[in-house]
Amino acid sequence: MASSSPKNQLSSSSETLNLPTETSLTQTNPMNTQDSPIPPEQQIQPSNNQDDTATTTGEKRKREKTTTTTTEAEAETETETDPSLNPFHKTSLCSYFRRHMGASCSHGSACKYAHGEEELRPRPDNTWDPTSERAKKAIKLDTTNNNDSKEEDEDEEIMMTDIAADGDGDGGCLDTGLSKCLVHLPRKWLSDHLRKFLSDQGILFKSAKKKKGMSVGFLSFEDAEQLKKAIEELEGRSIGNKNIKVADVIPRQFEQKIKSAMAAPQNIPQTMEPALDGENAGISRPSDAIGDGDGNNDNSTQDGSSSLAKCARDVATPLAHMPYDDQLEHKKNSIMQMLKKLTRNARKACPNGVSLPEWILRSREIGGLPCELEGILESPLRNGYRNKCEFSVGYSLQGKPTVGFMLGNFREGVTAVEEPLGCPNVSSVACKYASIFQEFLQQSGLPIWNRFKNTGFWRQLTVREGRLPRKAADIAIPEAHISEVMLIVQVSSLGFDDDMITIELRGLAHAFTTGAAGSAPPLPLTALVIQDHQGLSNVAPADAPLRTLLLPNANGGSEVQATSNVAEARIHDYISNLRFSISPTAFFQVNTLAAEKLYSLAGDWAGLGPDSLLFDICCGTGTIGLTLADRVGMVVGIEMNASAVSDAHRNAEINGIKNCRFVCAKVTFGFILFDLVTICNTN
Numbered sequence: 001m002a003s004s005s006p007k008n009q010l011s012s013s014s015e016t017l018n019l020p021t022e023t024s025l026t027q028t029n030p031m032n033t034q035d036s037p038i039p040p041e042q043q044i045q046p047s048n049n050q051d052d053t054a055t056t057t058g059e060k061r062k063r064e065k066t067t068t069t070t071t072e073a074e075a076e077t078e079t080e081t082d083p084s085l086n087p088f089h090k091t092s093l094c095s096y097f098r099r100h101m102g103a104s105c106s107h108g109s110a111c112k113y114a115h116g117e118e119e120l121r122p123r124p125d126n127t128w129d130p131t132s133e134r135a136k137k138a139i140k141l142d143t144t145n146n147n148d149s150k151e152e153d154e155d156e157e158i159m160m161t162d163i164a165a166d167g168d169g170d171g172g173c174l175d176t177g178l179s180k181c182l183v184h185l186p187r188k189w190l191s192d193h194l195r196k197f198l199s200d201q202g203i204l205f206k207s208a209k210k211k212k213g214m215s216v217g218f219l220s221f222e223d224a225e226q227l228k229k230a231i232e233e234l235e236g237r238s239i240g241n242k243n244i245k246v247a248d249v250i251p252r253q254f255e256q257k258i259k260s261a262m263a264a265p266q267n268i269p270q271t272m273e274p275a276l277d278g279e280n281a282g283i284s285r286p287s288d289a290i291g292d293g294d295g296n297n298d299n300s301t302q303d304g305s306s307s308l309a310k311c312a313r314d315v316a317t318p319l320a321h322m323p324y325d326d327q328l329e330h331k332k333n334s335i336m337q338m339l340k341k342l343t344r345n346a347r348k349a350c351p352n353g354v355s356l357p358e359w360i361l362r363s364r365e366i367g368g369l370p371c372e373l374e375g376i377l378e379s380p381l382r383n384g385y386r387n388k389c390e391f392s393v394g395y396s397l398q399g400k401p402t403v404g405f406m407l408g409n410f411r412e413g414v415t416a417v418e419e420p421l422g423c424p425n426v427s428s429v430a431c432k433y434a435s436i437f438q439e440f441l442q443q444s445g446l447p448i449w450n451r452f453k454n455t456g457f458w459r460q461l462t463v464r465e466g467r468l469p470r471k472a473a474d475i476a477i478p479e480a481h482i483s484e485v486m487l488i489v490q491v492s493s494l495g496f497d498d499d500m501i502t503i504e505l506r507g508l509a510h511a512f513t514t515g516a517a518g519s520a521p522p523l524p525l526t527a528l529v530i531q532d533h534q535g536l537s538n539v540a541p542a543d544a545p546l547r548t549l550l551l552p553n554a555n556g557g558s559e560v561q562a563t564s565n566v567a568e569a570r571i572h573d574y575i576s577n578l579r580f581s582i583s584p585t586a587f588f589q590v591n592t593l594a595a596e597k598l599y600s601l602a603g604d605w606a607g608l609g610p611d612s613l614l615f616d617i618c619c620g621t622g623t624i625g626l627t628l629a630d631r632v633g634m635v636v637g638i639e640m641n642a643s644a645v646s647d648a649h650r651n652a653e654i655n656g657i658k659n660c661r662f663v664c665a666k667v668t669f670g671f672i673l674f675d676l677v678t679i680c681n682t683n
């Protein structure tokens with residue numbers, strides 16, 4: 001956040017910087033609503049859009065308040081003459097009575113408020129006083145119904161994939177990027193109703209399907225342009241009193257994968273059970289790869305072939321099958337939906353009597369968005385761009401100890417892991433290290449981690465890469481620029497013999513060193529760190545103990561990693577020609593060249609100048625503040641991870657940057673209000 005003019009505040013700006021096939025960072029510029037590329041007459045204003053409804057609700061609230069006040073005043077006057085004349089008499093419980101249950105207030109029976117349920121009457125709008133038992137019961141019923149309908153919707157979302165795959169000639173091979181679900185349609189509608197509705201709205205589509213009894217319909221489109229227009233038309237529209245929701249389709253292929261993953265253990269021949277159960281005897285094979293946590297695998301879904309499930313690529317990079325431009329469009333649409341939802345929720349959350357902020361009021365002019373969505377920035381590199389990969393350790397569908405990506409969610413009972421083959425975002429260096437570790441695990445005397453039983457030793461491998469300074473245009477083979485590699489192996493040492501651990505870790509260091517040296521070309525190996533995480537959660541706490549392993553010479557000679565001091569274990573990368581030192585657990589943007597592009601744009605939007613004070617909130621290793629330091633007067637970075645703060649100090653020093661201060665603290669609302677002032681005064 002820069003402290004120049006308010007209109008330049010960086011914190012409220014964002015735009016999508018696209019990481020091919022996987023996640024993206026969104027960037028929207030709230031300052032550009034004036035320059036909307038869509039002329040007002042072309043901006044879509046659905047007549048019944050949710051935002052309109054929300055405004056109306058706000059206005060209605062005010063009106064209701066006025067009505068109630070008038071009614072109460074009238075009632076009071078009439079009560080003075082004859083209380084029984086007013087049918088709206090006693091619509092609320094007397095506060096005295098509520099405080100002193102069973103007692104009566106000093107007004108006695110002349111009190112205009114009720115002293116018990118039996119005296120309550122419905123309010124003028126036919127609702128009951130919210131404190132009444134009747135109202136409480138109604139609310140409870142409503143909540144239950146809502147939950148039921150949510151569950152129904154979820155069921156239907158799954159069923160939707162059946163409709164999508166049935167009888168449309170595409171054999172279920174849908175391009176999910178060009179498909180959407182419409183939720184909250186009338187249950188009695190059939191496909192014909194849905195098609196007529198779409199045609200009446202002038203919405204073009206490829207196919208439209210709906211089954212009777214479901215509130216979900218399925219649409220597919222010819223191309224991204226048709227999809228975009230349809231979403232703009234549909235989002236916020238309502239049928240009856242229900243707002244239509246446009247939702248993503250769960251790919252049939254993925255669903256089958258989950259099913260086959262659930263079924264596959266039944267197919268694993270007993271002879272393929274891993275022999276290295278150790279303390280996990282009896283649970284390491286199928287029930288660890290896939291199951292319900294109790295070793296009871298669901299046989300009922302044994303309909304898929306396990307070959308479908310053998311693809312980490314579809315799980316880790318679900319958009320990889322699409323052309324890159326379609327990926328960008330897909331992400332833009334998803335982000336647009338999220339931003340619209342955010343605006344709707346913010347509007348709903350605005351308390352009575354508080355005027356809506358300008359950006360919410362203005363959102364109706366830009367299709368329900370909180371600000372213009374400028375678009376997606378392309379990633380400078382499309383393949384092998386990740387500088388950090390976290391590989392899970394687990395069993396493959398065939399029961400083999402594997403290092404790679406999980407084929408589904410633990411929540412869904414899937415823990416099978418498959419190798420990261422064909423994942424376009426993973427570098428070949430990272431893949432090779434995963435493969436070396438996997439080979440080591442085949443003969444390790446210590447068991448791999450079992451996610452259901454929370455036992456085992458080997459848990460995870462993180463490969464972090466440091467690269468030489470480069471420009472995307474110069475890079476023919478991205479891997480050739482990887483000059484440093486840090487490997488972090490996560491284990492859980494609880495209950496294992498120290499001597500055994502020492503022997504195993506020595507063997508591991510040897511395996512990595514010889515594997516790296518034996519690759520063509522040889523792989524860089526800068527540091528090998530062991531993280532001991534004994535907790536249940538997948539994510540290790542910041543204070544999980546770390547130690548470095550000495551790396552032996554690949555020929556069996558003396559050790560090449562001279563230090564066992566973990567503070568010295570680090571790699572280096574470059575953003576905007578600045579060198580960054582990265583410690584094992586410090587955050588660093590995973591797509592370095594994309595980060596460079598993003599930071600530079602953020603600086604442009606912030607309208608930085610020599611008088612700007614730049615607050616880099618949650619600064620990590622200080623990358624944003626340091627890359628923009630030459631464009632401002634002063635940078636203050638705040639970060640709660642102590643080792644990242646220490647990296648930030650070191651990074652300022654190695655780049656000779658003098659106008660940055662870094663503080664180790666947790667940012668909270670109070671911190672922003674008070675402590676920043678202190679920092680500014682004392683530094």
Ligand SMILES: C[S@@+](CC[C@H](N)C(=O)[O-])C[C@H]1O[C@@H](n2cnc3c(N)ncnc32)[C@H](O)[C@@H]1O
Pocket residue numbers: 587588589617618619620621622623624638639640641644665666667668
């Ligand atoms: C996604 S990283 C971004 C780091 C840095 N801005 C960058 O772009 O490289 C988020 C960082 O915020 C830090 N963080 C999260 N919550 C925080 C809080 N409440 N106070 C301070 N730091 C926080 C994390 O430790 C992490 O380093």
